[in-house]
Amino acid sequence: MGLDDRDYMRERYRQRQGLPAQGLRWNDRKTRCELDVPLGSASWVSGSASKGSWFEAKNRGHDYQRGRWRPKRSSGTLRTAIVAGVAVALLATGIGARGWIAQRYEALVYPQGRGFPASGTVSVPVGLDLKRVVAKLTAQGGAENTIIQMIDAKTGRNALSVYIRAHERVTVPVPIGRFRLRLVHGREWTDAKTLFGKGTIHDEIEGTMRFTRKLGHILDLGLGRDSNLTVRRIAARPAPLA
Numbered sequence: 001m002g003l004d005d006r007d008y009m010r011e012r013y014r015q016r017q018g019l020p021a022q023g024l025r026w027n028d029r030k031t032r033c034e035l036d037v038p039l040g041s042a043s044w045v046s047g048s049a050s051k052g053s054w055f056e057a058k059n060r061g062h063d064y065q066r067g068r069w070r071p072k073r074s075s076g077t078l079r080t081a082i083v084a085g086v087a088v089a090l091l092a093t094g095i096g097a098r099g100w101i102a103q104r105y106e107a108l109v110y111p112q113g114r115g116f117p118a119s120g121t122v123s124v125p126v127g128l129d130l131k132r133v134v135a136k137l138t139a140q141g142g143a144e145n146t147i148i149q150m151i152d153a154k155t156g157r158n159a160l161s162v163y164i165r166a167h168e169r170v171t172v173p174v175p176i177g178r179f180r181l182r183l184v185h186g187r188e189w190t191d192a193k194t195l196f197g198k199g200t201i202h203d204e205i206e207g208t209m210r211f212t213r214k215l216g217h218i219l220d221l222g223l224g225r226d227s228n229l230t231v232r233r234i235a236a237r238p239a240p241l242a
Contacts, residue, residue, distance in 0.1 A: 114189070115189055115191070116145045116163065116165060116189040117163040118163070118165070119141065119163060119164050119165045119168040119169075119170045120162070120163070120164075120170040120171075120172050121162075121163040122160060122161060122162050122163070122172055123160075123161045123241050123242050124159070124160050124161075124242050125157070125158070125159065125242045128159065128160075128175065128242075129175075132175040132176050132177070133173050133174065133175050134173065134175075134176060134213045135173070135174050135175065135176050135211035135212060135213060135215065135216050136171055136172070136173060136174065136216035137150075137162065137171070137172055137173075137174045137211070137216060137217055137219070138169070138170070138171040138216065138217070138218040138219070139162065139164045139169070139170060139218075139219045139221060140169045140218075140219070140220050140221060140222070141164045141165055141166050141167050141168045141169065141221050142166065142167070142185075142220075142221035142222040142223055143166055143167070143222070144166055144185045144186060144187060145163070145164070145165050145166055145185060145186070145189055145196075146163075146164045146166075146183055146184065146185040146221050147161055147162065147163055147164075147183070147184040147185070147195075147238075147241070148161070148162040148164065148181060148182070148183060148219070149161050149181070149182040149183075149184060149238065149239055149241075149242075150162075150174060150175070150179040150180075150181060151179055151180040151181070151182055151239065152177060152178075152179060153177075153178040153179055153180055153208045154178075157239075158239040158240065158241070158242040159175055159177070159179065159242060160174055160175060160242055161241045161242045162174075164221060174211055174216075175211070176211050176212050176213060177210075177211060178208050178209070178210045178211075179208060179209055179211065180204060180205070180208055180209075181204070181205045181209055181219070182202065182203065182204045182205070182234070182238065182239070183201075183202075183203045183204070183205070183221065183231065184196075184200065184201070184202055184238045185200075185201050185203075185221075186199040186200050186201055187199050192241055195238065200238070201233075202233070202234045202235075202236070202237070202238050203223075203231040203232065203233055203234065204231060204232055204234050205219075205229050205230070205231050206230045206231065206232060
């Protein structure tokens with residue numbers, strides 16, 4: 001449709017609506033009227049001696065909007081760095097070190113070695129009577145990967161080894177009897193022979209524990225002030241994994 005035809009159709013529409021045909025007011029917002037625009041004119045674009053152009057800065061046109069200062073959106077990377085920094089500070093100062101957040105950030109700051117078996121994995125000696133495996137042991141992991149060794153109180157042999165990853169909780173079936181429980185833990189897991197390498201720590205829980213079909217035990221490996229365990233350090237090398 002040509003410009004003349006377009007203007008004719010607009011004027012005819014205005015006549016049918018009973019609107020004056022002198023001019024048209026053009027709005028870019030509901031609450032602001034910019035200019036009186038005669039039909040068939042392009043003066044609203046280029047301006048005139050009496051009317052300024054809509055694109056002039058004083059009229060807040062496109063150039064003004066393009067040059068406006070707008071605050072930049074915060075970076076997700078910056079947010080992550082700030083959170084990580086706060087977590088490191090908490091761990092360094094000990095503030096909230098026993099809280100949920102601090103415990104999990106500790107696992108990130110001090111990464112555990114790869115290849116450590118999944119929590120609940122067990123190794124047992126070949127001659128173990130499976131009919132005796134009717135008791136239960138529940139363990140809540142601490143800050144490090146840990147192996148729980150159940151040393152038979154009578155024979156001194158390792159009857160069962162249970163793997164617990166840091167901050168994880170598991171319940172596993174164990175044999176009945178009376179045992180000394182030892183904890184083998186460290187930062188960087190190597191393999192089943194060298195365990196955690198030079199960083200291997202060997203502890204023993206004080207006293208013996210009795211396991212029956214109806215009697216089990218829950219261990220908190222966090223070993224903090226709220227832990228239900230008292231341990232002593234053992235200088236001897238850990239017993240071979242069952």
